[in-house]
Amino acid sequence: MARRLAPALTAAASLALAALAAPCAPPAAADPGPGRALGDRALVYAATARFQVHANAVAAGYKPDQYCVVDKAGTGALGYPHFNHKYDNSVDPAKPAALFYEDDGRGGKRLVAVQWLVYDRDQKVTTDDDRPTMFGTAFQGPRPGNFPGQPVHYALHMWLWKKNPGGLFKTFNQAVNCLPGTTRPKPAA
Template identity: 70%
Template structure:
């Protein structure tokens, strides 16, 4: 009976992990367990309305790589109650892309942790998750955002550049959906 129960648990766990991840093979110990937690915690957010109800506030603009032109993030949805979280079940942000039916499709998650000394030239407090160090420290992306570290995880859409790479070349922003560039002052 115990073996049947263990087999049922193993089968149920395999069903919660998308085939793209199952095909990549096992990850070492804690990283794999944490990844499974993230899948389970964010699966309900596949339905955009569930992410919004959970406190993730949508940005009306799609974010793309303005510097390297190597893809996009999609539409960020932040829940600032999870700023500084390194809990695999509580990412700071969800990222959605437009699907062909005019709906939003969950593609990635992100954790954001503030730099302790707010000095972008030091990194002695760099966090890591899934055995991967966060990127940064980065200056804020908008007025008032502190210097921070960030870790993107392309959990729900494959990123050909790697699952922890910031931008995904397989994600595009539809025309007219990106934040307009600021006008230069005269």
């Protein structure tokens, strides 16, 4: 287990050092600049490296969903979401509200992505004057809740632990697949 975690910790430390060495001008209010975004990204690596071990995420309060989430449009998948609702509305790089895992081919789970979730202030999908940003990137939304009781919200995915051919902040990843029988059954008509 220590051998598997060592590369992740090395990557996190390297990014943190690179962020400290990057020239950083004072950030503007609306755009934190590339130095800040790189530093925040290093924080995410450092904060989530321990979640490469699935049991650590569960112990930290991330509740696993039993189903793998696929894009209904057929452009990939998210994997298995693990939510820690304590971090809903967090824009702290070290406190994502969700972690996403994929099957590792050996009966376990591999961390592939993280997500931040912020509730829309007026709960209307037609307005977006409170859209948050992180890493110099605007959150997607507002969108309706994905399950009963989930508020209208903004979301930002980050494919930190698995390359997404569509981009770092794209919602679905074509390189993530759900195994047969692992997706949520369609409701009976």
